[in-house]
Amino acid sequence: xxxxxxxxxxxxxxxxxxxxxxxxxxxxxxxxxxxxxxxxxxxxxxxxxxxxxxxxxxxxxxxxxxxxxxxxxxxxxxxxxxxxxxxxxxxxxxxxxxxxxxxxxxxxxxxxxxxxxxxxxxxxxxxxxxxxxxxxxxxxxxxxxxxxxxxxxxxxxxxxxxxxxxxxxxxxxxxxxxxxxxxxxxxxxxxxxxxxxxxxxxxxxxxxxxxxxxxxxxxxxxxxxxxxxxxxxxxxxxxxxxxxxxxxxxxxxxxxxxxxxxxxxxxxxxxxxxxxxxxxxxxxxxxxxxxxxxxxxxxxxxxxxxxxxxxxxxxxxxxxxxxxxxxxxxxxxxxxxxxxxxxxxxxxxxxxxxxxxxxxxxxxxxxxxxxxxxxxxxxxxxxxxxxxxxxxxxxxxxxxxxxxxxxxxxxxxxxxxxxxxxxxxxxxxxxxxxxxxxxxxxxxxxxxxxxxxxxxxxxxxxxxxxxxxxxxxxxxxxxxxxxxxxxxxxxxxxxxxxxxxxxxxxxxxxxxxxxxxxxxxxxxxxxxxxxxxxxxxxxxxxxxxxxxxxxxxxxxxxxxxxxxxxx
Amino acid sequence: xxxxxxxxxxxxxxxxxxxxxxxxxxxxxxxxxxxxxxxxxxxxxxxxxxxxxxxxxxxxxxxxxxxxxxxxxxxxxxxxxxxxxxxxxxxxxxxxxxxxxxxxxxxxxxxxxxxxxxxxxxxxxxxxxxxxxxxxxxxxxxxxxxxxxxxxxxxxxxxxxxxxxxxxxxxxxxxxxxxxxxxxxxxxxxxxxxxxxxxxxxxxxxxxxxxxxxxxxxxxxxxxxxxxxxxxxxxxxxxxxxxxxxxxxxxxxxxxxxxxxxxxxxxxxxxxxxxxxxxxxxxxxxxxxxxxxxxxxxxxxxxxxxxxxxxxxxxxxxxxxxxxxxxxxxxxxxxxxxxxxxxxxxxxxxxxxxxxxxxxxxxxxxxx
Numbered sequence: 001x002x003x004x005x006x007x008x009x010x011x012x013x014x015x016x017x018x019x020x021x022x023x024x025x026x027x028x029x030x031x032x033x034x035x036x037x038x039x040x041x042x043x044x045x046x047x048x049x050x051x052x053x054x055x056x057x058x059x060x061x062x063x064x065x066x067x068x069x070x071x072x073x074x075x076x077x078x079x080x081x082x083x084x085x086x087x088x089x090x091x092x093x094x095x096x097x098x099x100x101x102x103x104x105x106x107x108x109x110x111x112x113x114x115x116x117x118x119x120x121x122x123x124x125x126x127x128x129x130x131x132x133x134x135x136x137x138x139x140x141x142x143x144x145x146x147x148x149x150x151x152x153x154x155x156x157x158x159x160x161x162x163x164x165x166x167x168x169x170x171x172x173x174x175x176x177x178x179x180x181x182x183x184x185x186x187x188x189x190x191x192x193x194x195x196x197x198x199x200x201x202x203x204x205x206x207x208x209x210x211x212x213x214x215x216x217x218x219x220x221x222x223x224x225x226x227x228x229x230x231x232x233x234x235x236x237x238x239x240x241x242x243x244x245x246x247x248x249x250x251x252x253x254x255x256x257x258x259x260x261x262x263x264x265x266x267x268x269x270x271x272x273x274x275x276x277x278x279x280x281x282x283x284x285x286x287x288x289x290x291x292x293x294x295x296x297x298x299x300x301x302x303x304x305x306x307x308x309x310x311x312x313x314x315x316x317x318x319x320x321x322x323x324x325x326x327x328x329x330x331x332x333x334x335x336x337x338x339x340x341x342x343x344x345x346x347x348x349x350x351x352x353x354x355x356x357x358x359x360x361x362x363x364x365x366x367x368x369x370x371x372x373x374x375x376x377x378x379x380x381x382x383x384x385x386x387x388x389x390x391x392x393x394x395x396x397x398x399x400x401x402x403x404x405x406x407x408x409x410x411x412x413x414x415x416x417x418x419x420x421x422x423x424x425x426x427x428x429x430x431x432x433x434x435x436x437x438x439x440x441x442x443x444x445x446x447x448x449x450x451x452x453x454x455x456x457x458x459x460x461x462x463x464x465x466x467x468x469x470x471x472x473x474x475x476x477x478x479x480x481x482x483x484x485x486x487x488x489x490x491x492x493x494x495x496x497x498x499x500x501x502x503x504x505x506x507x508x509x510x511x512x513x514x515x516x517x518x519x520x521x522x523x524x525x526x527x528x529x530x531x532x533x534x535x536x537x538x539x540x541x542x543x544x545x546x547x548x549x550x551x552x553x554x555x556x557x558x559x560x561x562x563x564x565x566x567x
Numbered sequence: 568x569x570x571x572x573x574x575x576x577x578x579x580x581x582x583x584x585x586x587x588x589x590x591x592x593x594x595x596x597x598x599x600x601x602x603x604x605x606x607x608x609x610x611x612x613x614x615x616x617x618x619x620x621x622x623x624x625x626x627x628x629x630x631x632x633x634x635x636x637x638x639x640x641x642x643x644x645x646x647x648x649x650x651x652x653x654x655x656x657x658x659x660x661x662x663x664x665x666x667x668x669x670x671x672x673x674x675x676x677x678x679x680x681x682x683x684x685x686x687x688x689x690x691x692x693x694x695x696x697x698x699x700x701x702x703x704x705x706x707x708x709x710x711x712x713x714x715x716x717x718x719x720x721x722x723x724x725x726x727x728x729x730x731x732x733x734x735x736x737x738x739x740x741x742x743x744x745x746x747x748x749x750x751x752x753x754x755x756x757x758x759x760x761x762x763x764x765x766x767x768x769x770x771x772x773x774x775x776x777x778x779x780x781x782x783x784x785x786x787x788x789x790x791x792x793x794x795x796x797x798x799x800x801x802x803x804x805x806x807x808x809x810x811x812x813x814x815x816x817x818x819x820x821x822x823x824x825x826x827x828x829x830x831x832x833x834x835x836x837x838x839x840x841x842x843x844x845x846x847x848x849x850x851x852x853x854x855x856x857x858x859x860x861x862x863x864x865x866x867x868x869x870x871x872x873x874x875x876x877x878x879x880x881x882x883x884x885x886x887x888x889x890x891x892x893x894x895x896x897x898x899x900x901x902x903x904x905x906x907x908x909x910x911x912x913x914x915x916x917x918x919x920x921x922x923x924x925x926x927x928x929x930x931x932x933x934x935x
Contacts, residue, residue: 129689132689134667147897151886153886153888155884159886173666174635175634175643176657180658180661199658204642204643225881225882403895421894447667449717464889487885489888
């Protein structure tokens with residue numbers, strides 16, 4: 001292949017060899033409901049130091065716009081995601097990379113930053129330009145500083161949460177204009193490799209679409225004495241059986257993406273396609289063609305899964321037609337999906353536009369193990385929470401959280417922040433309720449379409465869920481990208497983060513034509529009333545004789561001529 | 568000889584006096600039934616991109632999202648012709664201001680350049696005194712105003728003053744202003760800055776009408792004036808010599824039902840000598856040379872620090888994602904100092920006791 005020779009030539013030119021690496025992979029998982037889940041991951045690793053004085057000037061695989069953002073704003077970790085749709089855990093299982101509806105941004109800054117809030121504001125503005133999104137609406141009214149959630153996913157011992165900022169924009173729309181700059185960050189763009197499959201007309205015609213960028217420091221090798229920067233770009237999509245699949249349980253790359261694969265990205269060191277065949281060991285559930293002999297096993301999300309692997313860097317994968325169009329044809333409908341151990345729901349109860357109640361339900365479906373969950377709720381200031389009505393009940397009994405952190409809101413300055421560590425008993429439903437009152441906003445604070453309602457961002461539930469198989473804590477072996485996102489410290493449990501639904505609440509909305517009506521009415525009343533009064537007071541009245549008849553008028557004229565006073 | 572021909576064409580090439588092109592395309596309407604306004608703006612965006620203006624020189628403002636709207640039967644598409652013939656949204660679109668960001672204030676700030684310092688480059692109009700700017704507005708309007716997102720308006724006086732500010736700050740060489748709203752001609756009545764040419768889709772007192780609905784999508788797809796202007800622009804390519812007089816003839820009353828108007832009294836050049844590509848296309852300066860140029864090697868050899876294998880570096884590790892015991896014992900930081908518990912109670916007890924000591928115990932029975 002041309003690639004290794006190219007790199008060797010570069011090494012001869014410069015004293016320093018650029019130590020960067022790019023890998024791409026696509027995981028396709030058929031779901032029991034007939035839908036299909038596709039997860040793309042593109043990872044660029046680069047051994048460089050963004051924080052040193054001489055600015056990094058030569059970028060090869062790592063995108064320059066993100067590199068400049070990291071060095072200018074002293075970013076330690078950056079996670080941004082844009083999602084359209086809501087992930088249905090009970091029907092689809094757990095995603096590889098979770099994300100809430102709308103836009104979500106959380107950043108860990110380096111210790112050297114003195115004014116975190118000002119840096120945060122500038123960072124959101126710059127990112128809004130890079131991703132063509134309205135991230136400039138992130139300000140102090142929707143930013144929180146979690147005290148226990150969102151620990152860094154990369155290297156680091158720092159746990160001073162004053163360098164962490166988290167914000168979410170549930171109203172943010174994701175469309176082609178966000179995908180276009182995202183694709184331009186990839187080394188091969190959308191011209192070669194797996195990224196040719198990212199066509200917006202098919203991706204946005206899905207039940208769920210999420211694209212994210214994750215930047216963090218990772219260990220370079222198993223000794224972990226040096227670190228390198230990792231940039232992961234991920235796309236998670238779930239294609240609906242009826243919408244995109246025309247109700248036939250037969251999926252192919254062409255049907256999902258309207259494209260087939262013809263080559264791997266020449267700059268990638270590995271380019272693989274994984275199909276999850278755990279539920280299909282003998283091929284009785286579905287049939288996969290073209291067949292492949294490469295198999296791989298990985299422990300991901302607490303389960304050992306088997307995958308058929310297609311290596312796109314090998315010419316033989318594409319066959320004689322020089323293109324790979326994977327076909328998955330279902331044969332039978334049986335099979336039970338593994339029930340997810342943890343899932344959550346949230347809704348608003350109550351009636352009227354004065355008060356309401358937020359209910360969050362968390363389900364623990366494990367038959368005998370209990371585990372802790374950390375619930376993070378960030379509620380905007382215009383829903384005034386009454387924390388004395390907060391109640392956490394499991395199986396009908398009160399369940400006291402072992403850690404509560406509450407930061408009250410300040411009108412128009414900051415939102416509510418509620419973090420609780422709750423132990424979920426086995427096989428139970430835990431319900432968290434809190435009552436709130438709706439505030440009346442000032443006239444200019446309403447958006448142009450206030451009757452749509454106001455969004456409350458998703459709650460974040462972070463948890464260590466017990467795993468059915470031993471998790472892989474050994475990071476020496478090469479692991480597929482989808483299993484190496486969340487770091488694993490112990491074998492018996494794995495870390496999972498789930499997001500609840502965002503809420504849509506109506507605030508009491510005034511009638512916006514009232515200022516105009518009031519001005520008209522007041523002016524009319526003032527004009528009529530004052531005008532009449534003024535006339536009554538200042539006008540002098542004279543009695544006027546009615547118009548005399550014709551005969552009298554002629555007589556008056558004659559009398560005037562004679563010089564005699566008129567009649 | 569060939570060189571002479573090149574020189575003559577070069578002279579003609581630079582006759583307009585501009586060196587770069589910008590475009591500010593604004594759709595001011597929200598809600599699904601105003602699909603046609605977004606389609607109008609996107610069709611002008613498409614033409615302008617096709618004729619050479621890059622995304623970095625286009626400020627596109629769309630007040631609502633139609634392509635990924637949940638009512639759109641074909642997501643990620645915006646069509647301009649019925650039967651879904653032409654998708655003007657495309658695959659390579661960059662919207663700079665979207666949704667609630669499209670306000671009168673942001674529009675005027677973009678024009679005059681008074682933006683907060685942290686605004687990214689893609690959201691700024693970085694024009695200079697040699698820029699030709701195309702400004703296209705569409706939405707709902709009336710006599711003397713244009714409605715933004717159903718909640719505010721911009722008046723023709725404000726717009727004229729904004730253009731005067733741009734002239735005073737030397738932010739444009741020539742400006743072409745196109746507006747497709749009802750009573751659009753009222754918006755250019757008040758202009759008083761030089762070098763502005765204006766086109767509108769209807770006169771004062773007339774309504775601009777929409778072209779045709781698509782029964783599958785359920786809304787009207789385009790306005791008539793922009794529809795016929797798009798047809799006209801599809802015939803233009805970067806080397807066309809069509810001039811503004813042809814653009815004035817687009818959409819006569821028989822097709823448009825309203826009477827399009829134009830205003831050229833403030834413009835110095837004759838409209839017949841102004842090429843369409845002066846505003847819709849992009850100038851590319853090409854210098855031909857036959858000499859060879861030696862390039863010096865700009866790459867400096869970097870000194871790499873010799874990696875000392877025996878050096879003991881600290882071992883890094885990943886942070887614990889949910890350290891339960893650490894969290895439980897974590898005390899939240901107290902920002903404000905509060906007096907210790909029971910202090911206030913003790914203080915009041917002390918005050919009461921002192922009171923009863925001085926004034927005698929007999930008062931105590933009145934309390935209890």
